[in-house]
Amino acid sequence: MAVEASGKLNVSDDEDGPVIFKRSNTASKKNQLNLEVPPSNGQNSGVQKGKVVQSVKASPTKSFVGISKASTSHVNTSNVKSPLANLKASSSGDKSRPPLEHKMLNAVKEEKDCIKHLSKDNFEDSEDEDNKPLSARLKMNSNHTSKATPVVQKTSEDSDDDDDLPLSARLSRNVGTSGSKYNDSDQKKHLSKVQKDGSSASIKQEKMSTVSVKRPLDKTNSLHSSAKKPKLSDPTSSMKSKQVSIKPEPKVDDDDDHIPISQRLAKSSASGNKSSSVKKVVKAVKVNKAGSASFKKQVKNLKKSGKNSEYSKSTKLLPSSGDGQKKWTTLVHNGVIFPPPYQPHGVKMLYKGKPVDLTPEQEEVATMFAVMRDTDYMQKDRFKDNFWSDWRKLLGRNHVIQNLKDCDFTPIYDWYQGEKEKKKQLSSEEKKVLKEEKAKQEEKYMWAIVDGVKEKVGNFRVEPPGLFRGRGEHPKMGKLKRRIHPSDITINIGKDAPIPECPIPGESWKEIRHDNTVTWLAFWNDPINPKMFKYVFLAASSSLKGQSDKEKYEKARMLKDYIGNIRAAYTKGFTSKDITRQQIAVATYLIDKLALRAGNEKDDDEADTVGCCTLKVENVTAEPPNKLKFNFLGKDSIRYENTVEVELPVYNAILKFQKEKGPGDDLFDQLDTSKLNAHLKELMPGLTAKVFRTFNASITLDDMLNKETKDGDVAEKIVVYQIANKQVAIICNHQRSVSKSHSAQMSRLTEKIDELQDALKELKTDLDRARKGKPPLKSADGKRKKNLTPDALEKKINQTNAKIEKMQRDMKTKEDLKTVALGTSKINYLDPRITVAWCKRHEVPIEKIFNKSLLAKFAWAMDVDPDFRF
């Protein structure tokens, strides 16, 4: 954590005032984020423009419990940075606050573009609507909403807002309404199927885990959401208000750029802007309840501040907005650290039973192979073949070793195991020393100074050589990933910054660049696939990353305003006579409904996996009357297996796309991701396929949290969160392999339950006897038991029962989650503001949900208004 503060921080909460951060030495550790004191970066002497401020990503860790009333008091997390930095000056000793590059999400601009687009589009009705772009028909549909609900009528309960919900969420809302085909139990059934199938032992090997329902099926008509009026004409909709707020001037947001967050929050909500997010974060503004006069003064001051001011902002452009916009102004860092050179061990492997002499280079590669003995890769011929072919190049044609089959790496393997064991046996003192030594060596590489702010670097360690471990059936698995040298590495750094010293004497960097349109600090070509690059980026906790994260979620939120129309549009496309259009419609439907990935084309030298656009005929099986069974390997060769009920037109369209094709042919032969995304961009500015995943994940969380959270204790609320989290993970097909010890753990639990049940029986017998005034029987081990009263025995029985029930619940949860990975969605798909706001509303300490690194990563979200909804 990039916090340089020797004291602990305390979040203090004035009665109804702002939350401010105070230093407190007595603050109990419990509610404090453990703020580390990073060793000062001795490299700062070359700081450009002189100012260095610690980027404090750590969120205030005071739980929201104490500040949840703070619907009016917003903790500006970014504020946190500066006060902290101010508490103790950073290494430069300068307490001033640097400009933080807070580009604004130019959603507004984009929306403006979109409006332009929509209005210039041709919306006239024609005989054949299929000839119109979906975007055009979209508008039309929304103006004739009844047309867009061909399948099932919406019930009166369906509110306009339904469009904002994921299909799955809307399902439950429809439960019990007439015409609802699927009910809650269906949903549960689907979910439980996941669990059941997931228990198959082959999961790990085959990645065959079955995720039955990514998004529980809902009534088909919910897709249409036809009742929803186009937001464009809805005066109360946020979109409308956003549009209204769009001014022709390019600097739409300037007015409140410098307004403290709390003020702007109030402002934005007053203006009907749904977004409580802050476009620009002003650091170190102590939010106080000062009157508007002083507030205005503050704003004025901020506005006055020029380019060099600590409040000045850098570019506001979105990364996606094209022509090389600036990501930073000054950038200082120390380059990358290399793995240590190879230390030959001299242990001789055997060839045809005889020891073989190897050069250090040959031995190094042999060792890489030897130590992989216990992995699944050793069962794969491709791995061994690739290894052999690369190793043989090192050995040379005339080497005594002529084939891999006769190689015995056991001596090296044993040596390695011994080394591992030695390391394990080190005393904790010794381990600590080693760790500190390593940290000391790495310290200088851990930080970069971006526009005067000290930020953590993500992956400053150059990847060591090794054997390539591709996932799934990767054609290149086992190939030698050669060592990377300074001459492979391009460094990106500020023009005025000192060029990092090359850490390997006598060698030098490949190239030095000063490109401030990109965020990488260094890159090298991937030795396995030289067309690809390996980048060194800033850590997730950095402002740069935080900013784009926020933009991602803002874009997904924007989709909420468009989703109704988009669904109406693709529904129309299902029956289009234009095959491309029809395929686009069906693909968009699948991406929306099932949260599928886009599915880019892949090279032959990659594992054979697919996404939506690259689905093969064989990946989808039609099951009459209207079910589709999906079965394919997706990203990371994780199997996606799901049978879903779809709208009949979709079902028929799929049948049509499959007609006269072989199993390996493309289902969507007219489609690729660029066409699909180009189309999506017509519907909403910046819209791409992956936005649907973010949208669906976040809206599901938001909806489930808000529906399911009941009054109760914190533990119960956390369970609600975990259930929602799990639901999202299932939707996104985030899987994990079953832990090796899973079955052992389960049987241990079963054993314990059995023991408890035996004890229960005994207690019941004793109770019977006690009621009859008889003493208890001797226990199984022959010991005499205390003579308890019936009341005491009853109490014990109840306790035991409760214990058994809890253990059974735990077991079930464990089994349920054994193949579900919750982390991925938390890190990548769930808008943290949903979580933070929910925590504030329900007095759940945020630390119960976000760990230290998530708190740092989501620092930008911590000040969200408790009323925030996705």
Place this chain on the structure above:
DNA sequence: GCACGGACTTGCCCGAATGGTT
């Protein structure tokens, strides 16, 4: 409009650290 280079996000796994239990 397409191929390709390039930049960035997403995703699973595994070893280390942490935390709970006996």
Place this chain on the structure above:
DNA sequence: AACCATTCGGGCAAGTCCGTGC
């Protein structure tokens, strides 16, 4: 304190999507 399960966080592979140039 030893043991075991869980969580954390790094590692790096594998995606998405953009821009460019032909």
